[in-house]
Amino acid sequence: MSIVGWRAIADELNPSKSTLKLELRHEHPWDVTPREAVAIQNRLRGLISLRDDLPETIGRVTGVDVGFEDSRTVTRAAVVTLSFPELNPIDSSVARRPTSFPYVPGLLSFREVPAILDALRTLRDRPDLILVDGQGYAHPRRLGIACHLGLLIDIPTIGVGKTRLTGTHGDVPDKRGAWVPLMDKGETIGAVLRTRQGVKPIYISCGHRIALPTAVDWVMRCTTRFRLPETTRYAHRLASG
């Protein structure tokens, strides 16, 4: 579908441009040096919960993705909420703001989270569960973008990466749903999951308030006939258009 078509759908999903009360559980500066960013990550890492702490019933799943415009000088975050288990889009939001932090492996959240928070603020309802494009716990300091975002807004999050940031793993059986642990320094930091037979596996890790097996289950429940979950696909289309 064309970009015009998608913008039309996006507006139709949330015509009132209603604002969601999104109180941040933690605050810290964003205009920081890479060195300061690392210090913030080391301070926040101890606050992450890898335990299941999700709503009793989840009727909606939300996807988040970020794209860039004008030679990466503008950051565009897209959030799409789908009904569950139908996986039909029922709400969405897009936010654009000047890019203020460079891409540095391991510090992705400092580049993308500010715009994501802007997008979340114009969503109609508070998400039950969010699938974030990128790693969560599978990070050098165990604070990938999914952990960072989930912790700030205190909502369960899952990291869904298309490629590896850190860690090692064996071969993944070529069968839908098969997965092997992603290991680092003797610890399981994530799962390498084959969402469909015959496609490259994706990297799943805990964000916040969810355990790894549960995270893998939810990613599979959100994945139909493609390599990536529908949440990620819808968000990507709105972020890139």
Added chain:
DNA sequence: GCGACAG
């Protein structure tokens, strides 16, 4: 010192 390195 030499690689590796989410998006």
Added chain:
DNA sequence: ATCTTGTCGC
């Protein structure tokens, strides 16, 4: 991520 045509395969 983004820049980009054609091309291999179901």
